[in-house]
Every structure is written in C-alpha cells, then in structure tokens.
Amino acid sequence: MKSTKYLAIDKNIITKGISLDFSIFTLSSDKQMNCFKENGVCFTSNDKVIIDSINVLYVEEQQHEEYKKFYQTFLNTQDELKNIKLDNKPSVIYEHASNVLNDLFSNPETLSNYDSSKEVVNEMIETILSDNFTIKSLMDIATHDYYTHTHSINVSIYALSLGSYMGMQPETLSELGESALLHDLGKSKIDSAIITKNGALTDREFHEIKKHPELGYRLGLKLGIKNNNVLDGIRHHHEKMDGTGYPSKLKGTQIPLFARIIGVCDIFDALTSRRTYKEAMTTFDAIKLMKLKMNNHVDVKLLDKMIRMFQ
Ligand SMILES: [Fe+2]
Structure with missing residues (x-):
C-alpha cells in the first residue's frame, strides 16, 4: 500500500x-x-x-x-509579508521556505525554483537583521523532525545567525544563506531509499551518499551559480579540520569559510533534530558533544562563536 x-x-x-x-x-x-x-x-x-x-x-x-x-x-x-505582525513573521517565512524547498528538491534543475530560494534567503536575512529578532524565536518554530528540506532551512537559519553575529555584511550573508540552503541539494540526485533509510548505512550506501556535495556543486553550476563562495560551501561542507572529510580531504583553513560555517551548523542541526531512530538532543548537550568529541572535525573557533551567540 x-x-x-x-x-x-x-x-x-x-x-x-x-x-x-x-x-x-x-x-x-x-x-x-x-x-x-x-x-x-x-x-x-x-x-x-x-x-x-x-x-x-x-x-x-x-x-x-x-x-x-x-x-x-x-x-x-497580506501585502507580501509586510503587514504581518512581527511575532508571526518567522513562522510565515519558515513555512514559505519549506514549500520552496519541497519544490526545489523535487525539481532541482528548474531555474524558477532556484530564484524562489533566493527570495527565501532575503526574507530570512530581513528577519534576522530586524530589531526584534532573536535566534530563539526562529528556533522555536523550526521543525525538529528531520527531513532534508527542513534541515536545509534550519542550517540556513543557523548559518545566517552566526554570520550576522560575526558581523558579515548583507551581501555576504545573502551568499552564505544561498550556499547553506542549497548545501544538500545533491541529495536530490541520490536514491531516496538511501536518503530516508532509518539507521546505519552499508558501506555501499555510504559511498553513494558521499557523492552529494559534488553532485550539489554540479547542480549549482547547471543553475548558473558563478559565485565561488556559494559553490565552495556546497562542495566542501563535509570536509573535516583534520583532513579526514570528503570530497577533497581539505585540512584546517584550506576548507573555505562558508563550508566550515555550514559544517558546524549542519552537525548542530542533525544532533538537535529528531529521527525515527533517535531522539533530539538539547542545544546544551549537542554543543557539549561537539566541543568534547568533534574538536578535530569542526572549526572550534566557529563553534565557540556559536556558543556565545546562543548565550
Ligand atoms: Fe550534507
């Protein structure tokens, strides 16, 4: 059935x-x-x-x-979001993003879907830069059940919040948000039975899934993305600081900044999301685990900034 x-x-x-x-x-x-x-x-x-x-x-x-x-x-x-009470705005943007990402992952080569994703990034930035915004308000409405598209939205929210906390200019934030939103787009080209599998992957399945950063990079090129920061974030978000990541085994600051930011946010969201085979961790437990057990993998300076951002 x-x-x-x-x-x-x-x-x-x-x-x-x-x-x-x-x-x-x-x-x-x-x-x-x-x-x-x-x-x-x-x-x-x-x-x-x-x-x-x-x-x-x-x-x-x-x-x-x-x-x-x-x-x-x-x-x-609602006059295109402008008249919505600020209290409700994050949830409107989150749901709009969710719909756009559903369409984008279903048809990743369609230019109009990509254009809509850029609108989503701008809406997120506008919200994050507004006076009344707190990271908590967006975290409260984020869907903590893990789906590839909601994960992409959450990672963008964390990346943009971190970028803004680090003092990035709106233009750079816009590039970072786009890269974060598209970081797992390559998964749309991988057998969905592997993507949605509950529990441990076989070696062959893991080999397949490891292709997604490169596949995403190629989709980015097809969509006409020329900005190397955006492309680098997609292609290198699974590199690790000690050089054991993929696809290029880059080490330390060889890993482009966007990829290091997306990498930290990616792991954080995976830990704090609920999967059918695991419960969601609290923010505190996730940060503690990353700090104690993953300090060879993630950029610890960025992780420390994230911790200060949450305080
Ligand atoms: Fe990924």
Whole structure:
C-alpha cells in the first residue's frame, strides 16, 4: 500500500470562520497523522486556540496544489509579508521556505525554483537583521523532525545567525544563506531509499551518499551559480579540520569559510533534530558533544562563536 505523504503548511492562514478546499492534519505524539479539519468545514474560535498550541499543520501531498493556490492569495492579501505582525513573521517565512524547498528538491534543475530560494534567503536575512529578532524565536518554530528540506532551512537559519553575529555584511550573508540552503541539494540526485533509510548505512550506501556535495556543486553550476563562495560551501561542507572529510580531504583553513560555517551548523542541526531512530538532543548537550568529541572535525573557533551567540 502506498503511504500518503504530508507537507507542512503555514498555520497563519487559519482564521476563525474560514473553510478550506483541503483537509488539515496534525501529527500526534506517537507520530500518527490525524485529520484535524475536513475540507469545507469551518474553523471555530476553539479550533484556533488549539492550532495556536500546535507547532506544525500538514496537508496531504495530493492537496498541496490547492494549498499553494490559497497560500498565494493569502500572501497577496497580506501585502507580501509586510503587514504581518512581527511575532508571526518567522513562522510565515519558515513555512514559505519549506514549500520552496519541497519544490526545489523535487525539481532541482528548474531555474524558477532556484530564484524562489533566493527570495527565501532575503526574507530570512530581513528577519534576522530586524530589531526584534532573536535566534530563539526562529528556533522555536523550526521543525525538529528531520527531513532534508527542513534541515536545509534550519542550517540556513543557523548559518545566517552566526554570520550576522560575526558581523558579515548583507551581501555576504545573502551568499552564505544561498550556499547553506542549497548545501544538500545533491541529495536530490541520490536514491531516496538511501536518503530516508532509518539507521546505519552499508558501506555501499555510504559511498553513494558521499557523492552529494559534488553532485550539489554540479547542480549549482547547471543553475548558473558563478559565485565561488556559494559553490565552495556546497562542495566542501563535509570536509573535516583534520583532513579526514570528503570530497577533497581539505585540512584546517584550506576548507573555505562558508563550508566550515555550514559544517558546524549542519552537525548542530542533525544532533538537535529528531529521527525515527533517535531522539533530539538539547542545544546544551549537542554543543557539549561537539566541543568534547568533534574538536578535530569542526572549526572550534566557529563553534565557540556559536556558543556565545546562543548565550
Ligand atoms: Fe550534507
């Protein structure tokens, strides 16, 4: 039996009295998808209270087109994000990013999807540079169940926050955000059975997965990316400081800065995300593990900056 796929949506679209052309689902604590509201049925003020307490709402993949049409209208009526209360803005951006990344990973060679991903980066930067932004506000709404596309968004958020903390200019942040968002794009070219496998990989599977930085780099070239910083971040995010990483076994500062930043953020998000075979670590435990056990792999100076950023 083919299992139904569900995609995260922006819960800000739900208002009291609204009825939608698609059904809304929630994920229970035992990881079951439950229908929260059938299509065509009105949302009550009580529903709204419940929804406010839920992190993520979902639609079935086959109804995603209806959602996207509705969402576009929603965005237009909100004057393209500008009038949304700042409190809600990070979650709107997160869900927008999630939709764009779904499309990009499904069709990684389509230029319009790549262009949309650049818009997402700009929205993230605008939010991160705004006065009211705290890293915690975006971390609170980040989806901590691991999917390649949500992982890419989380890594971009951490990388941009770290870059901003390090005093990078908006233009550099824009390049860093793009590189981080696309860092795992090469995984779209690898057998999804390997990408989504639960638990340990065989040697052959690991050999396959190790191709993704190079595949991502080639996709980047195909999409017309010319900026070497962006390309380097994609190609070298799995290099390790002691030279045991891949694909080029680069050592220390031979590893380009963007790749070192993405590398730290990549590991941090992997540790703090929940997988079917492991629970999510807390920020504190993840940082402690990286500091004690991975100091030959990650750039410790960048890790120290990340620790100060979280304080
Ligand atoms: Fe990767």
